[in-house]
Amino acid sequence: MKRSSLGFHTFTIFVRLTSKEARRIYRAFEVLRKSNVVTIIPYGKRTVLKFNGDNSTVYKGFNIEYIERTGVSWTLRFSNQSPDHKTFTLEATINPKILSGILDYITAANEDDMQNIPNLLNQEIRRISTEIPSLGWFKFKRIDYCVNFDLEELGIPCTSQQMMSLIKRSNIPYHYKEWTEYDPIGHRHKSDNISFRLESKSVTAHFYDKYEQLKRQYPDNPSLEYAKNILRFEVQCYYNKVYGMTRAYEKNLNELTKFDFRDLFSKESCEAIIKQYFDRIIMRGNYYPLKHATRKIIGAKFRNPMTERLIGVLNLVNPKGGGGSIAKAKSLLTGTELEDFKRGLLQLQDVAKINPVVIPGNWGINFIPNLFDAYRDLHGIERFQNTSYNPFDDE
Numbered sequence: 341m342k343r344s345s346l347g348f349h350t351f352t353i354f355v356r357l358t359s360k361e362a363r364r365i366y367r368a369f370e371v372l373r374k375s376n377v378v379t380i381i382p383y384g385k386r387t388v389l390k391f392n393g394d395n396s397t398v399y400k401g402f403n404i405e406y407i408e409r410t411g412v413s414w415t416l417r418f419s420n421q422s423p424d425h426k427t428f429t430l431e432a433t434i435n436p437k438i439l440s441g442i443l444d445y446i447t448a449a450n451e452d453d454m455q456n457i458p459n460l461l462n463q464e465i466r467r468i469s470t471e472i473p474s475l476g477w478f479k480f481k482r483i484d485y486c487v488n489f490d491l492e493e494l495g496i497p498c499t500s501q502q503m504m505s506l507i508k509r510s511n512i513p514y515h516y517k518e519w520t521e522y523d524p525i526g527h528r529h530k531s532d533n534i535s536f537r538l539e540s541k542s543v544t545a546h547f548y549d550k551y552e553q554l555k556r557q558y559p560d561n562p563s564l565e566y567a568k569n570i571l572r573f574e575v576q577c578y579y580n581k582v583y584g585m586t587r588a589y590e591k592n593l594n595e596l597t598k599f600d601f602r603d604l605f606s607k608e609s610c611e612a613i614i615k616q617y618f619d620r621i622i623m624r625g626n627y628y629p630l631k632h633a634t635r636k637i638i639g640a641k642f643r644n645p646m647t648e649r650l651i652g653v654l655n656l657v658n659p660k661g662g663g664g665s666i667a668k669a670k671s672l673l674t675g676t677e678l679e680d681f682k683r684g685l686l687q688l689q690d691v692a693k694i695n696p697v698v699i700p701g702n703w704g705i706n707f708i709p710n711l712f713d714a715y716r717d718l719h720g721i722e723r724f725q726n727t728s729y730n731p732f733d734d735e
Contacts, residue, residue, distance in 0.1 A: 343490040343566075344715055347448035347610050349574065353478040354431040361471050362428035366416060368469035369404050379405050411438030412464060430472065431481060434461065445563040446550065446570065448486050450610070454602050480582045483604060485613045486574040487715065488550065493569075494714040497705055500549050500571060506708070507547050507571075508536045509657075509665035509697045510622050516540045518667075538621065544576040545617050571711075575617045585609075618712060623666070625688065625695035627708040630658055633694050640692060650692055653684035657696045666696050 357365065372378045384400025401417035415431040436453040437444050439460050458475055465472045491500060508531070512518060519537040520529040531537070534556075535548035551567040558564075577585070582604070589603055603609065628636065637650045656669040666685070673681050688694050699705050709717075716722075 341447070342718065343447070343493050343570065344488055344718055345448040345450075346487040346614060346715070347450040347453075347485070347607075348605055349448065349484040349486045350433055350435045351480065351484065351605075352431055352433045352482040353475075354429050354481045355473050355478045357428040357430055359426065359428060362416065362418065362430070364471040365430060365469050366402070368471065369402075369414070369416070372468065376407060379407060381405070409438055409443065410464075411435040411440070412461070432461070432478070443562055445554070445558075445561055446488065446566050448488055448610075449605075451602060451605050451607060454605050480586070480601070480604070481579050482576060483582055484574055484576045485610050486572055487614050487618075489571045489573070489711045489715060491569045491571065494709075494711070494718055496708060496711070496714060498703065498708055500551070500569060502703065503571060503708075503711075504534065504536070504547075504549055506627060506697050506699070507622060510536065510667070511620065511670070512538055512667035513540075513620050516545070536621075542578050542581040543617070544574075544578075545621055546572075546574045546576065547622070548572055548574075573614065573618060573622070575613055577613065615712065622711070623685070623689055623695055623697075624710060624712075625693050626710050626713070627695050627697065627699050629701050629703075629706060630654060630698045631701070632706055633698055636694060637692055642691070646687060646691075649680065649684040650688050650694075653681060653688055653696060654694075654698065656681065658698045662700070 369378060369380055373380050381403045382399040382401070383403060385397060399418070401415060404414040404416065406412065411434060413433050415433075417429045417431065418426065434457065435445075436449045436457050437447070439457060440453060442453075462475050465474065489496075491498070491503060496503065516538040517540075518531055519539055520531050522529050532548075534552040535546060537544065537546045537548070548571070550570040550572045551564070553572075554561045554564050554567050585604060586601075633654055634651055637647055637654075640647075642650070653669075656664075656672075657666050658664045670678065670681065685696055688696055695710060699708060
């Protein structure tokens with residue numbers, strides 16, 4: 341089996357409950373807790389002030405985890421939007437491979453892994469409580485699409501750390517912000533050195549070193565050694581995005597065809613979503629040192645205005661002294677200069693086949709293929725969905 345794989349990792353579904361249903365379901369989980377089947381972890385602790393009696397502690401909800409790995413976890417949420425309006429929801433986060441009995445935390449799941457998931461989930465629902473609605477009542481809250489790039493398998497001539505340093509100099513689309521956290525030592529916010537995480541209201545795009553992530557968060561994971569040399573690009577689609585995708589599917593169906601939620605996990609859907617965001621952020625084209633990229637452009641004998649434009653883009657993204665990125669270069673420009681820069685970025689990728697980020701000269705590496713091109717060659721794929729996507733359409 342090839343370790344470089346494309347598909348999805350987990351998905352989350354939810355259903356709204358009445359207050360009676362929520363309390364009965366909680367009691368059912370308590371029975372499982374006393375039988376050492378699950379653990380119940382409250383979150384969102386707060387104190388409610390009472391005028392006639394002692395104050396009490398309430399929680400926003402509870403996370404329910406199985407003691408044995410099952411591929412399913414639950415969250416029971418209580419939301420007090422106002423004194424007269426309370427909402428209750430039950431969420432289930434599913435890893436299809438683990439739920440099916442395949443202890444593999446690395447390989448991306450695909451549409452074949454979804455075939456028996458509805459039956460397995462309904463069996464688990466019936467085992468917990470008759471108060472939990474059947475799967476047909478649940479809606480999608482989140483789907484995590486992903487692609488694994490095994491650098492060794494793909495013949496990438498650099499380390500995972502070097503590849504991540506190139507990726508972290510990529511583009512940050514409009515409406516997205518890079519995730520950072522406060523560093524008490526440096527007294528400033530900074531990003532994680534093993535990942536490049538961009539967040540918006542409807543999507544989070546996350547490129548990270550899978551081995552380092554597991555070693556940090558799940559050091560006893562049985563797939564830890566298997567994760568070496570693997571970089572994962574994950575596109576986490578939240579409710580608004582998934583809802584829009586579902587509506588788009590339904591709009592294209594005729595009266596004789598019914599929407600099947602498994603369409604969201606088809607090979608075509610996974611490819612289209614992942615490649616779209618990869619092209620927006622990491623971008624197309626192979627990596628070269630600045631001198632090699634410049635020579636390649638000159639050697640292609642484009643018309644002089646295009647040659648100057650492409651070389652100008654490279655110099656803006658990769659200034660002398662280092663520290664440059666596509667996002668930084670873009671932030672320094674406005675008006676016609678910005679539009680000309682965007683045009684040059686697209687031409688650099690699609691016409692010259694060069695990624696705007698260059699390889700540092702001291703690496704001693706003259707060529708690194710685009711990760712998706714290497715993936716395509718490994719799997720014998722002629723083309724992917726959305727290869728003509730313009731990353732600046734929404735800006």
